[in-house]
Amino acid sequence: MTLRGENLIGAEARRGTEAAVRAVAAATGESLEPDFPGASLGDLDRACALAEAAFDTYRETDPETRAGFLEAIAANILETGDALVTRCMEETGLPRPRIEGERARTVGQLRLFAGVVREGSSVAVRIDPALPDRKPLPRPDLRLRRIAVGPVAVFGASNFPLAFSVAGGDTASALAAGCPVVVKAHPAHPGTSELVGRAIQKAVASCGLPEGTFSLLFDAGQSIGQGLVADPRIAAVGFTGSRRGGTALMAIAAARPVPIPVYAEMSSINPVLLFPGALAARGAEIGQAFAASLTLGAGQFCTNPGLILALPGPGLDAFLEAAGAALRDSPAATMLTPGIQRAYREAVARVAGHAAVTRIAEGAEGGGTQGRASLFATDSDVFLADPALQEEMFGASGLVVRCADLAAMRAVLEHLEGQLTAALHLAPEDHAAARDLLPLLERRVGRILVNGFGTGVEVAHAMVHGGPYPATSDGRTTSVGSLAIDRFLRPVSYQDVPDALLPPALQAANPLGLPRRIDGVPERR
Numbered sequence: 092m093t094l095r096g097e098n099l100i101g102a103e104a105r106r107g108t109e110a111a112v113r114a115v116a117a118a119t120g121e122s123l124e125p126d127f128p129g130a131s132l133g134d135l136d137r138a139c140a141l142a143e144a145a146f147d148t149y150r151e152t153d154p155e156t157r158a159g160f161l162e163a164i165a166a167n168i169l170e171t172g173d174a175l176v177t178r179c180m181e182e183t184g185l186p187r188p189r190i191e192g193e194r195a196r197t198v199g200q201l202r203l204f205a206g207v208v209r210e211g212s213s214v215a216v217r218i219d220p221a222l223p224d225r226k227p228l229p230r231p232d233l234r235l236r237r238i239a240v241g242p243v244a245v246f247g248a249s250n251f252p253l254a255f256s257v258a259g260g261d262t263a264s265a266l267a268a269g270c271p272v273v274v275k276a277h278p279a280h281p282g283t284s285e286l287v288g289r290a291i292q293k294a295v296a297s298c299g300l301p302e303g304t305f306s307l308l309f310d311a312g313q314s315i316g317q318g319l320v321a322d323p324r325i326a327a328v329g330f331t332g333s334r335r336g337g338t339a340l341m342a343i344a345a346a347r348p349v350p351i352p353v354y355a356e357m358s359s360i361n362p363v364l365l366f367p368g369a370l371a372a373r374g375a376e377i378g379q380a381f382a383a384s385l386t387l388g389a390g391q392f393c394t395n396p397g398l399i400l401a402l403p404g405p406g407l408d409a410f411l412e413a414a415g416a417a418l419r420d421s422p423a424a425t426m427l428t429p430g431i432q433r434a435y436r437e438a439v440a441r442v443a444g445h446a447a448v449t450r451i452a453e454g455a456e457g458g459g460t461q462g463r464a465s466l467f468a469t470d471s472d473v474f475l476a477d478p479a480l481q482e483e484m485f486g487a488s489g490l491v492v493r494c495a496d497l498a499a500m501r502a503v504l505e506h507l508e509g510q511l512t513a514a515l516h517l518a519p520e521d522h523a524a525a526r527d528l529l530p531l532l533e534r535r536v537g538r539i540l541v542n543g544f545g546t547g548v549e550v551a552h553a554m555v556h557g558g559p560y561p562a563t564s565d566g567r568t569t570s571v572g573s574l575a576i577d578r579f580l581r582p583v584s585y586q587d588v589p590d591a592l593l594p595p596a597l598q599a600a601n602p603l604g605l606p607r608r609i610d611g612v613p614e615r616r
């Protein structure tokens with residue numbers, strides 16, 4: 092498939108007229124062909140108009156049609172073959188196994204949502220039949236279903252160019268909910284974005300859906316992104332990226348005459364709690380596993396274990412020695428963009444320059460667009476005194492905070508902002524101490540895990556990839572897993588509506604075969 096540098100506006104594909112996005116090879120900085128001229132505000136208006144025109148038809152597609160559409164997208168992505176993998180590798184500098192694995196994850200995510208749509212419980216049908224003879228007042232017939240909220244704007248993430256980008260979790264869950272999607276491509280991987288965008292555009296056509304179901308827009312600046320969020324036809328936003336970017340878009344959305352939700356996944360340092368029993372039993376082993384997680388994807392994971400809390404002792408010494416040795420052997424790794432590399436280097440320099448922080452180890456020094464791993468250490472009172480030490484170093488660097496005792500560890504946890512994950516390394520003798528901290532951790536994070544690390548998010552029904560602000564903009568939601576669909580649905584109640592006027596989901600005959608609750612009790616099917 093030849094890249095043409097075109098915006099995809101419904102069924103149309105046309106080159107923009109504004110400043111062009113130009114992809115560069117992450118490893119070398121070499122410009123890649125073609126350029127991607129940015130969309131105009133007229134293109135944005137057209138994409139939103141088509142999305143609005145598509146909405147009522149798309150949201151009423153039956154489960155099989157919509158599930159088939161998601162599966163067609165998955166098939167079309169696979170059909171792009173090695174062209175997608177090689178282009179994505181070039182644009183991101185990520186290795187083939189990672190890209191092939193992420194493609195499988197993206198395809199699996201689409202198929203998971205197809206299953207969710209077919210199964211039908213996300214429609215959440217509830218029926219409370221009329222009780223005409225109830226005294227003192229009869230009860231009306233009440234029926235509820237959830238419907239799509241409207242067209243959704245999605246901002247592709249830089250660090251997961253497939254699983255969190257054009258056909259990533261935000262797009263998949265919005266389409267599964269019945270929402271048309273307008274994607275603002277991430278400027279770091281425009282070619283990857285066009286290839287995946289065409290896979291979606293092709294599926295829209297082959298499934299006979301309204302052309303406005305999907306559009307993809309490029310922009311070298313921020314006007315299209317901001318214009319999308321401000322457009323009255325957009326009903327919600329999905330975003331993965333910086334806290335600065337996410338909060339800027341949240342402000343635009345909140346200032347609208349009709350405010351809308353921005354589901355932003357922004358920043359997290361993902362505390363790792365090393366308990367004494369675990370450290371005594373396997374400090375070195377945990378240290379090696381930590382180093383592997385810290386350097387995964389050049390550390391450019393939102394789930395990167397950036398903060399380690401532990402009590403001093405031989406176990407921590409063994410952890411530090413093993414982690415330090417592993418990191419000293421770690422090669423520098425290509426980072427996604429010069430901007431991300433610059434931000435990373437500046438963040439590391441700030442921590443390295445702190446008078447009360449010591450550097451434990453650093454990896455091989457890189458050049459060009461590479462980042463090197465680093466591990467630092469300080470004491471909990473220093474960490475508590477300086478909020479800057481809580482800032483995310485988006486890359487392969489972490490900070491060990493020595494806590495004099497479990498009370499000091501609790502004090503650090505109480506001090507932390509909202510996080511995506513917390514990882515606890517436990518031996519059985521640590522369970523009592525861990526149990527004491529769980530209520531606090533539940534209030535701070537979206538996912539609690541034991542004897543592992545947060546990197547490697549499973550696309551599953553019980554996954555929460557979210558957490559209290561500023562990990563995300565809304566701690567009640569997740570951007571990964573089948574619950575992600577809830578963000579783009581809202582309930583509507585129908586009272587005493589004649590059956591002939593009810594949507595199929597609520598008709599007495601249940602023609603869609605949806606799971607339903609009758610008077611709150613799941614209907615036996």
Ligand SMILES: NC(=O)c1ccc[n+]([C@@H]2O[C@H](COP(=O)([O-])OP(=O)(O)OC[C@H]3O[C@@H](n4cnc5c(N)ncnc54)[C@H](O)[C@@H]3O)[C@@H](O)[C@H]2O)c1
Pocket residue numbers: 246247248249250275276277278312313314316317331332333334335336337339340356357358359392393430431434435483485
């Ligand atoms: N938490 C995460 O998962 C995550 C993922 C990627 C990046 N980041 C952080 O973000 C930093 C920059 O990386 P990035 O480029 O992916 O994120 P970014 O927030 O700069 O950009 C993400 C997307 O949002 C758009 N955007 C950002 N701010 C905008 C604004 N004010 N108006 C309109 N559009 C806007 C960008 O054009 C891009 O398409 C990284 O250094 C890292 O610290 C975090």
Ligand SMILES: O=CCCC(=O)C(=O)O
Pocket residue numbers: 250251391392393394545546547548549
């Ligand atoms: O970077 C954000 C997502 C992280 C993720 O999906 C993973 O750790 O697998």
